[in-house]
Amino acid sequence: MAAKNLSQLLTYHVVSLSSLMPASVCSTPAQGSKSLSGLLEVTHKYGPCSPLKQGNAKIPSLRQILIDDQTRVNSIHSKFSNQQSPVAGSKLKLPANSGISLGTGEFIVRIGFGTPKKDFTVVFDTGSDLTWIQCLPCTIQCFLQQDPYFNPSASSTYSNIQCGSAACSQVKSATGYSPSCTTDCIYQAAYNDGSTTEGYFSTDTLTLSSSAIFPNFKFGCGENNQAPLLLGSADGLLGLGRDPISIVSQTAQKYGKLFSYCLPSTTSSTGFLTFGSQAGASSSSLQYTPLLINSDRPDYYYITMTGISVEGQLLSIPESVFRTSGTIIDSGTVISRLAPTAYSALRLAFRLAMSKYPATASPYSLYDTCYDFSGYTSVQLPSIVLHLGGGTDLNVDESGILYHATSSVYCLAFSANDADTDLGILGNNQQKRFEVVYNVAGGKLGFGAGACS
Template structure:
């Protein structure tokens, strides 16, 4: 059935639902990032090749979305969302955490969190994505008198959740604030529908609703996070969702999970990404609110968060150096106003540099690896027979110099990556110019990152990302 027809049927089924505003709760939240069980078959090389292909598509979508602009979105002010126009009380606890794990063993380059949604709570595994603003789950819509859809055994049962409140298509929120919402509106009470497109070509179609999530506060108590905007996705397509039940949207937006949660938890969230090829039981946390691990002594490095390309998190870049040599990259490459800039994106695996930056970095790294036999590995430009190097060759040191003298010094394994036994490749991809560059999750790994939305600051430091 065509997605448009399915959406129309869902809208007609929901014509009797009315929106109800949710209340508010508070307390710090911690989400665990978890690794999905590995599928059978598939080599490391096949896995890395799929990352490259997915990242290329994702970069295309990021570029297109930035070019289109946020024509329907007002700026996110990181203040508590209103309840029918009234403010909501702040939570008693100051943080909460979610366990976080790599999805490498499921054949994806994503990181996953476990998420409890609805009343009573239903458990799901979601992709953590700082590059999108919609939180959604695969969903089984069953309003009275209608036959429900569904994508799998862990679909969200909206019919058994007492807190599931569809957002009407006639509401101002649907018309002006919700991403990728459709203009279809059979009746004023029909739910607001969406057709959401991702940078890697994946899509999700469904309806928007207000819901509650269950969170574990820093004091160990369970609480309800109310007033969330979630998507009930009846149809989805794309490799991004094969190993997960949906997406946790952490982009900069007043309707994203990050926007709603940070409004109640001190305006901050943080995460630490374990090595994507670490043991399956390795995990860390996605934390909302103050995180002692994010602010150790000595203080972390710090730079400004530029929040002009909503929902993306942009950082200023002063340059990139290799073995202490500052490369000749035109400054316009890092200028958001000139069509450039750099974003941090947990949903992109490899780091993707706009063409002038890519050519400078690839040339500098490859010069320092001269003498090691080259091998051809599609789709990478520079790959080496590391066995022939005898394991003694020192890898060049690359540093990304962020604005404010904040140097990101990733381990060499994050940009000269293992793609097969005895084979290493430069794990950096090229994006067209003009266009943004993306610091992907592999370059971010083994660092603690704190996004201080209230003060528009990004803090980071090296970390083993151990669970506490």
């Protein structure tokens, strides 16, 4: 295995349990957010840092979040059910906040549309390509959102895309649905939790900052939308996938298909989303792993996992287990999914390392390794290191090892797939506090630790 000397890896974390719990007030903004212009702040959708008014948002329970997370994973797996072959091998910073992820619900940012500019809160997702917001006149239905609906007639730069145009033909690859046509291009998109959006595929000016303005940005202007669980009271979706209509591709001339984000450790802290450069981590601290492409599903971001270490000890998992499943990184999946063979080895090592703590008698939803820390203020957690292609070691932040389930119950924040052939997913819980740098054109993915709070 191409991992670093395991004796050099951290073997444990001493963690204050209060640090894993959200606070009632927003903490210090993301590191670096004051030094770069054009920062998009990332917040947790339901936390005190969120720009959304919580009275308008139906806050799901953890069980519901995990149910939705599994639905998302099932949807991703269904796209790969017959595809098990291995995969082939200027600056703007935006603050990122956690909101409800696509199908589960995690992270949101504020962006502007139209002339004059109107600001909207959108969920961002690396597993989606189409950017869309709700638009008047909402001919059939729109769900409630905090901001006023976008009014195309009030924007001097808005235009519907015409049927038969090259732009209209791009919709199917991004959504899976062929556009319907009379004169204007009508898009449709459906998501794994039953949410749907339909409306005009359009262009208008997209504003990310005062120095980052993109005329003729292609997006969905939805007039028939049903996505209350997917978005809550957010206004739409920002697609960070690889497709030609994603924001990554549409801003490539300025940013060269380079973006990064840092996801905050709790709902009461903030992160960022940035285009064109890394922002919170120093270049010297970044570790890169190859960013791969699967020609059958080129819209996802693939990486190679080679092994897992617990407490500095490499687990006995054949690399073929990881090659068989393949792995993607996904901002919208909450809990990382591992091949059952790999997860069983991780679970066994974790339980042995945690044997002095009281385990719960029954699992909690997707979690089968949980502990009751009643009476504890801090615990000693074994380190978990995910070994990736290129010799990169992702030493999971302490905030991504346990998930706070109930007042005193905390669970190992990983889960097993149904079969070793199911696609592995590096979820957002294990990405917390890392600046994750997507150098799409350069074919590499970077990780820089401690980039946000």
